[in-house]
Amino acid sequence: MVAANPSMLVRAEAVRPYNRVLLVDENGSPLVRRSLDGSDAFIFHYPYVTTPCFLLDIGRSLDSGQSLKTEAGKSYQWQGGVGPDNSVVAFSAICSHKLSFPTRSVSFLNYHSDLTRFSNNENMEEERKQVIFCCSERSAYDPANGARVLGGPAQQPLTSIELEYDTITDRIYAIGTRGGELYESFFERFGFRLALDHGIEDVRALVTGSSVVHAHDQYSTQPVSC
Numbered sequence: 001m002v003a004a005n006p007s008m009l010v011r012a013e014a015v016r017p018y019n020r021v022l023l024v025d026e027n028g029s030p031l032v033r034r035s036l037d038g039s040d041a042f043i044f045h046y047p048y049v050t051t052p053c054f055l056l057d058i059g060r061s062l063d064s065g066q067s068l069k070t071e072a073g074k075s076y077q078w079q080g081g082v083g084p085d086n087s088v089v090a091f092s093a094i095c096s097h098k099l100s101f102p103t104r105s106v107s108f109l110n111y112h113s114d115l116t117r118f119s120n121n122e123n124m125e126e127e128r129k130q131v132i133f134c135c136s137e138r139s140a141y142d143p144a145n146g147a148r149v150l151g152g153p154a155q156q157p158l159t160s161i162e163l164e165y166d167t168i169t170d171r172i173y174a175i176g177t178r179g180g181e182l183y184e185s186f187f188e189r190f191g192f193r194l195a196l197d198h199g200i201e202d203v204r205a206l207v208t209g210s211s212v213v214h215a216h217d218q219y220s221t222q223p224v225s226c
Contacts, residue, residue, distance in 0.1 A: 016181070021175075022171060022173055041110065048203070082172070109135075
């Protein structure tokens with residue numbers, strides 16, 4: 001099959017496999033796709049217990065196979081959306097510029113379903129809906145296209161979280177990542193704070209079994225609007 005379609009080999013090698021983790025709601029029940037509100041962002045942790053991710057339903061079918069590049073120039077292909085409408089996506093909620101991330105107390109990195117103004121890659125003012133925007137340094141990302149950089153100082157897309165959708169049970173699993181990872185830099189910079197916030201010693205512990213999904217506005221008490 002690979003000989004007949006070499007692109008399959010490229011796709012397989014692009015995924016960094018981590019634990020297969022079931023996404024669950026705050027009651028511990030498996031999260032089903034229909035429970036996602038397309039106007040809101042959701043937070044879960046993967047592949048490590050201290051690394052937050054965005055879970056989004058963009059509301060339209062998103063094609064796979066888009067080619068993106070890391071800051072180091074390495075190409076990879078985004079998987080697109082999953083679910084019955086191929087509309088559900090997930091990305092690391094760690095800004096690829098200065099590692100801003102949502103905490104329980106405050107979040108400078110947020111998803112905006114409504115019109116958001118930002119300076120694009122040509123330094124022109126632009127407005128669009130469905131943007132992940134970092135108020136710290138004003139980097140903007142497009143979640144409908146692999147979280148590619150729309151503008152600001154970020155030099156690579158947000159890390160893509162590989163999802164798997166079970167059509168029979170309507171369950172969603174996180175299974176790996178694509179694109180540039182910044183986890184080691186994240187742990188080095190915020191390790192002490194992460195240990196305190198999560199009440200753990202090993203901030204590099206991998207998620208196993210399941211990961212709880214929270215509405216972003218309930219997870220962070222103060223999402224910063226800018």
